[in-house]
Amino acid sequence: MMQAQFQSMAEFFHMGGYAFYVWLSYGVAYGALAVLIGFCMTRKSRVLKEIAAKVKREERLAQHRSNRQ
Template structure:
């Protein structure tokens, strides 16, 4: 191992603050992206389900209107 102790590893030769900050920003950005993507996917799936239900009701209504006219 190149570092003599855990303290040296965290310090990263005096650049530890910048190194760990960059890791933190990267992980935070990726985490935010994943959370927002999952939420958007859920919203889109709910909208699709509502649209399918609406279309089925319209088809049923049209079918009932045709039967009542004949």
Template sequence: MQFESWQAFIEMGGYGFYVWLAFGVSFLALALVVVQGLRARSKLEQEFVKEQQRQLRLARRKQEVS
């Protein structure tokens, strides 16, 4: 579909509000998924470091006891 002007493109033949709202909601949902994924990754990395430190402490205690 070809538009005569930028205003006509934005209005989308009278459906612009719904079209741009749908785009906005979609991009917002994608952004939230990305943010949630980054937070989950960060949390998993922190838990991994804690578990490594715990394993190291246990190994040291085992060597001290032996």
């Protein structure tokens, strides 16, 4: 038979008097993950735009070279 660690939901959220530290650590961890995900998504879109610009520039240079010959 499994024994419950907490007698009620209020006791669970209170965490034996350590609720502030427990929930703060969860908040900081999830906040850091959200910032990291946001940074990565922003950086990815910036890199893809830079790649597209380079490809377009290379195509334009290749077109210019072929017109000169």
